[in-house]
Amino acid sequence: MIRTKEAKDASVSTFYYEDPSVNSRETAAAWIVKAASLAEMQPGYIMLRDLENRSEEGNQSCRLTGTAKAEEILEALEGKSIGRIFLIGRYKGGKAGFGVDLTAFELAVTLRNGDLALLSDIERDLA
Amino acid sequence: MNFRKRNRIFLQALSLAAVSVVLSSSAVFSEQAAENEIYESPNPAMAEAVREITWPYYETSREVAINSPELGRLFTDHKTAHALLTTAKTLEAVQVLKEAVEKGSLPGTAKQGHVAFGTSIDMAVVEGAALSHDTGMSGSGYALTEAVDEAGNTVKDENGSTVYEYLENGLYALHHEDNSQFTELRSNHSFNSALIVLINRERYKAAGYSDEQVDHMAILCMAHSKSTSGVRDLNSREDWLLCFDRMDSLVYAYNQDHPDAPISFERTPFEQDEDLLAAVVTESLAIRVGDVSRDSHPDAEAQSGELVHIDRSTIDDHGGSIEAEIEPMTAVIGEEGDELLHLKDRQVHAGEQNITMNRMYLGDDGVVTHEITVADGCSAPLCTQSSIGDHLGELYSARDGQFAVSIVFESFEDDEDGFFRESYEDFRMMAAQDYPNVTIHLPFDEEEES
Numbered sequence: 298m299i300r301t302k303e304a305k306d307a308s309v310s311t312f313y314y315e316d317p318s319v320n321s322r323e324t325a326a327a328w329i330v331k332a333a334s335l336a337e338m339q340p341g342y343i344m345l346r347d348l349e350n351r352s353e354e355g356n357q358s359c360r361l362t363g364t365a366k367a368e369e370i371l372e373a374l375e376g377k378s379i380g381r382i383f384l385i386g387r388y389k390g391g392k393a394g395f396g397v398d399l400t401a402f403e404l405a406v407t408l409r410n411g412d413l414a415l416l417s418d419i420e421r422d423l424a
Numbered sequence: 425m426n427f428r429k430r431n432r433i434f435l436q437a438l439s440l441a442a443v444s445v446v447l448s449s450s451a452v453f454s455e456q457a458a459e460n461e462i463y464e465s466p467n468p469a470m471a472e473a474v475r476e477i478t479w480p481y482y483e484t485s486r487e488v489a490i491n492s493p494e495l496g497r498l499f500t501d502h503k504t505a506h507a508l509l510t511t512a513k514t515l516e517a518v519q520v521l522k523e524a525v526e527k528g529s530l531p532g533t534a535k536q537g538h539v540a541f542g543t544s545i546d547m548a549v550v551e552g553a554a555l556s557h558d559t560g561m562s563g564s565g566y567a568l569t570e571a572v573d574e575a576g577n578t579v580k581d582e583n584g585s586t587v588y589e590y591l592e593n594g595l596y597a598l599h600h601e602d603n604s605q606f607t608e609l610r611s612n613h614s615f616n617s618a619l620i621v622l623i624n625r626e627r628y629k630a631a632g633y634s635d636e637q638v639d640h641m642a643i644l645c646m647a648h649s650k651s652t653s654g655v656r657d658l659n660s661r662e663d664w665l666l667c668f669d670r671m672d673s674l675v676y677a678y679n680q681d682h683p684d685a686p687i688s689f690e691r692t693p694f695e696q697d698e699d700l701l702a703a704v705v706t707e708s709l710a711i712r713v714g715d716v717s718r719d720s721h722p723d724a725e726a727q728s729g730e731l732v733h734i735d736r737s738t739i740d741d742h743g744g745s746i747e748a749e750i751e752p753m754t755a756v757i758g759e760e761g762d763e764l765l766h767l768k769d770r771q772v773h774a775g776e777q778n779i780t781m782n783r784m785y786l787g788d789d790g791v792v793t794h795e796i797t798v799a800d801g802c803s804a805p806l807c808t809q810s811s812i813g814d815h816l817g818e819l820y821s822a823r824d825g826q827f828a829v830s831i832v833f834e835s836f837e838d839d840e841d842g843f844f845r846e847s848y849e850d851f852r853m854m855a856a857q858d859y860p861n862v863t864i865h866l867p868f869d870e871e872e873e874s
Contacts, residue, residue, distance in 0.1 A: 304856070306863035311856050341850065342744075346858060360745050378580060383857060385850050394853035407853045 298404065298424055310413060311394075314404040325397040326370040328404065328423075329384050332395040333363055335422050340364055340386040345373055348380030391415045463512035466547045471511075473631030474555045477624050479504055481559035488563045488603050489727035496606035498757060498769040499727040500718065500776060502558045502613075511554035514714030517784045518550055520792060521706045529790040530825045532702075538659045538824060541709075542702025549637050550707050552628065553621075553644035554714060560616030560645075561727070563603040566677050567612040568596055568652065568670070586651075596673035614649035618642040619674055622687040639690050640704070646671060647708040648715055650821055658705045659824035668694065705822065712818040713794060717782035724777050730758040732773045739774060739804045742843060746771050746806045753804075774804045775811030780834065782815070791863075793828040794819060801833035801867075805847040813855070820859040830865040 298316045305311075319328050333340040340363025347357040357377040361369060363386055370382065383396040391412030396405040406419055465471040482503040489496040500506075524530040525541045534540035571579040571587040579587040589597040601609055601616070621628065621642040628638045647653045647667060654666035668691040679686040694701050723731045735754040743749035750771055755764040764770050781797035796815060798808055812831065819827040831848070838844045845868055852864045 304860055306856070307865070308863070308869055309853055309856050311860065344854060346854070348858060381858065383854050385853060392849060392853060394850075394857065396854075396857040405857045407856045409849075409853075 298420065300420070301403075305410070307410075309407055309409055311405050311407040312416065314406070316402075316404055319397065319402050319404060321402075322371060322374055322399060323367070325382055325399060325402060326367040326374070328397055329370065329382050329395060330365075330367045332423060333365075333384055333386065335388060335419070337389045338386055338393075339388075340384060342385060343370065344381075344383045344385075345370070345377065345379045346381040346383055347378055388419060389415055393419065462508050463515060465551060466515070467551060467632075470548055470632045471551055471555065474552045474628070475504075477627050477631070478507070478556050478559050478620075481562040481620060482507065485558070485561035485563070486727065486729050488561070488609070489606075490729070492604065492606040492609075495766075495769075496609070497726065497728040497730070498732065498764060498766070498773075499606070499610065500772060501725045502561045502727055503729075505725070506718070507555050507558060509717070509719060510557060510711070510714045511551055512714075513717040513782060513784075514550060514554040514710045515547070517713045517717075518545055518547075518707055518710035520784045520786055521710055523786055524790070524792045525706065527786070527790055529786070530706075530792065534659065534702075534824065537661050539661050539664065539698075539705050540659070540702045541706045541822070541825065542699055542704070543706070544699050544703040545707060546637065546640065546703065548633070549640045549644065550710065552631075552633065552637075553641040553648075553707070554711055556621055556641060557617055557645050557648045557711060557715065558613060559620045560613035560618070561609070562616075562620075563601055563609045565601050565612065565616030565619055566598040566674060567601050567608050568615070569599050585656075591673075593676075595676050596670055598673060598677040612652055614646055615652050615670070615674060617648075618646035618671065619678060619687075621645055622675070622689060623678075625687065636690075636693060639693070640700075642689060643667070643671065643694065643704060644707055644711055647704070648711045650712075650817075655708070656821060658708050658822045664694070664701065664704075709818070709822045709825075712821060713784060713815075716815050716818050717784075717794075718776060718779065719781050720776045720779055722777055724773070726757060728757075732757050732764070732777075733761075734774055734777055736774075736778075736800070736803050741802055741804060742839075743806070746810065749804050749806055750774055771807045771810060775807035775809075778803055778808045779811055787828060791826060791828045793830055793865075795830045795832060797832045797834060799834050801836035801848070802838060802844045805844055805851075809848070809851040812851075813858075816855055816859040816862050816864075819862045823861055826861050826863075828863045828865055831867070833867055836867065 298314045301313050301315050303312045319325055342363045343361040343365055345359050359373060361373055379399060381396050381398055385394050392409055394407035408415060486503055489499060522543050522545050525532045525543050530541045532540050569589045571589050573579055581587055591597050603609060625638045647655045650656050654670055655663040657663050671689045675687055675689050723733050726732050733756050738752055738754045740749050740752055753770060755770050756762060757764060778799050779796060780799045784794050787793040796812055848866055855864055
């Protein structure tokens with residue numbers, strides 16, 4: 298997992314990664330489950346984001362429990378134009394968001410600026 | 425007494441029938457107020473002429489909605505009051521965006537394959553296009569023909585975008601809209617708003633517009649919607665070329681059907697005049713932001729002209745999902761109090777009626793800031809966030825720009841455990857990945873800073 302870029306605003310920072318092993322819906326779902334299963338991680342929920350039809354009547358975004366299994370995520374993805382899988386939860390007490398772009402298979406981790414000290418642990422645990 | 429409590433007492437005190445009568449007259453007042461006071465036109469005579477051209481189409485769009493199944497009847501208002509509000513917000517936004525380019529906070533130059541933001545704004549065109557932008561909701565126009573596979577499913581490309589059919593001449597295949605298919609009508613409405621401008625070219629010229637300005641208005645009408653225009657990223661030259669191809673296809677289809685009264689659209693100036701296309705980028709973003717800046721209120725009018733009543737006291741604000749928030753919610757439409765049944769309709773009205781004011785300004789830091797005022801930050805938070813997401817999506821459609829969204833709560837009485845603050849914090853973290861060129865500012869940030 299190689300960090301490629303980062304974006305920081307006044308409140309939150311997002312770090313982007315490449316990982317050649319995450320290259321399909323199956324491996325993307327597995328990565329999200331891995332993040333949800335990190336030691337000291339309290340998973341909140343998983344969002345399947347329909348980015349293609351953000352404001353459209355046919356928007357297919359949906360929400361799963363944070364402890365969903367990879368098979369459940371894949372089943373929920375079936376037949377939908379989902380652009381991103383996103384997990385939100387608390388890692389070592391700090392709020393953390395984990396996302397996979399299902400087009401470019403770019404990985405992303407978002408933390409509040411006050412919790413940036415957690416990043417190195419997250420990167421180590423996800424490696 | 426806070427807004428939430430006032431609202432509940434007000435709604436509980438009235439029967440549904442009384443609500444309909446009282447609010448019908450307030451809706452009329454609202455429209456009159458909009459027409460007379462909502463904004464000061466930079467070109468009043470031209471604007472009046474455009475309203476004369478376009479208002480009958482909006483009236484037709486109401487009739488189409490009434491006659492369509494649930495979906496059209498319950499659709500949020502896209503008629504004259506909306507056109508006026510969009511125009512007011514668009515004119516505000518375009519001035520802010522222009523100033524941002526002049527001050528360097530939006531890029532005035534572009535890298536290869538991109539289009540910059542421009543400052544050669546034509547206010548008469550912007551106003552005319554904003555007033556005309558939803559006339560295509562009147563239906564009876566054309567729709568892009570979706571490619572389908574052997575199983576009859578719509579074909580999607582690798583990005584999840586719908587794939588359309590082409591004619592042998594390389595233009596897109598179009599078919600006549602069936603007004604009974606409201607989803608198709610809605611999806612293609614920007615396309616048909618552009619068509620209506622071109623059909624009425626001589627009337628717009630009589631109002632004082634040149635041929636070039638009529639084409640300019642048509643392209644702004646077309647580009648106000650991301651999907652049908654093909655302009656998902658306003659800064660992408662490739663997307664604009666796609667849009668011009670679709671305009672050519674529209675003209676071709678119409679002229680095949682109307683050889684005695686052909687229409688035209690001249691794409692060359694937009695392709696060759698960099699300043700013109702850059703101005704179109706700025707103007708299009710202004711219209712997209714103006715369009716989504718729906719200052720709503722309880723009992724807002726739907727596309728059918730009927731009022732949608734949400735009893736916010738019946739929303740499960742702690743539901744934790746959109747479905748759970750609105751499952752127990754009482755939501756009715758019209759004098760008969762017909763219940764809103766579909767999840768999406770219930771979600772949209774619950775969310776949008778909680779957004780009461782929108783404005784754009786240049787922040788102290790020079791960043792273009794879109795401010796969204798939410799009546800009650802503790803009412804239907806996920807539905808409200810979904811509506812806010814629509815605003816973020818419009819700003820994300822100009823990906824070479826950096827924007828801020830400031831969310832303001834008129835009322836915010838959180839639980840002791842901070843449930844609603846947590847909800848909005850989660851939303852911000854998700855939005856940071858979905859809309860990376862937009863920064864969200866929440867009222868709590870100031871508490872943390874101080």
